[in-house]
Amino acid sequence: MRTVIYPGSFDPLTNGHLDVIQRAARLFDRVVVAVARNGSKQPLFSPAERKTLIEHSISDLTNVTVDIFEGLLVEYVEQQSGHAVIRGLRALSDFEYEFQMALMNRQLNEHIETLFMMPRASYSFLSSHLVKEIAGLGGDVSPFVTPEVKEALAAKLGQAGVN
Numbered sequence: 001m002r003t004v005i006y007p008g009s010f011d012p013l014t015n016g017h018l019d020v021i022q023r024a025a026r027l028f029d030r031v032v033v034a035v036a037r038n039g040s041k042q043p044l045f046s047p048a049e050r051k052t053l054i055e056h057s058i059s060d061l062t063n064v065t066v067d068i069f070e071g072l073l074v075e076y077v078e079q080q081s082g083h084a085v086i087r088g089l090r091a092l093s094d095f096e097y098e099f100q101m102a103l104m105n106r107q108l109n110e111h112i113e114t115l116f117m118m119p120r121a122s123y124s125f126l127s128s129h130l131v132k133e134i135a136g137l138g139g140d141v142s143p144f145v146t147p148e149v150k151e152a153l154a155a156k157l158g159q160a161g162v163n
């Protein structure tokens with residue numbers, strides 16, 4: 001039973017995240033999407049809201065579960081009996097931070113590998129940050145997120161119609 005953990009803020013889930021989850025679900029027996037409670041950023045959605053949004057979007061993937069975690073990622077991975085961590089790589093700009101993080105995590109626990117996956121090219125410019133910005137300005141985010149996330153953004157940002 002090979003388990004992989006996909007950690008992140010997911011504030012909120014985008015189609016880019018979803019693309020990575022689907023790819024990971026084909027490679028591993030079990031995928032745990034781990035919503036970080038203690039990110040340094042000020043999130044728009046609570047950890048529970050982010051978790052629910054992901055759960056609704058992955059209901060067709062039977063080997064994927066969603067959880068909330070806090071503290072050290074490597075400790076969480078051990079606790080879940082995970083073998084690896086998946087991170088998504090978009091442009092070169094992701095690389096520096098992800099590289100540092102992967103090697104630091106290896107320093108903390110050399111048994112946990114970090115794997116990187118590229119999303120479909122059309123999602124490689126997509127970020128939760130940009131989606132929130134577009135939604136906040138009244139733009140149409142339907143090409144970038146699931147209908148549930150689009151609705152949640154409209155509700156959260158207090159707009160009757162985010163297009």
Ligand code: ADP
Nearest residue numbers: 007008009010016017087088089119123126127
């Ligand atoms: P962070 O954990 O840095 O707060 P996010 O929650 O935004 O980041 O994303 C979690 C993981 O998913 C990170 O590895 C990030 O690089 C990756 N990711 C984010 N957006 C995309 C995308 N559009 N395509 C592929 N991977 C992505």
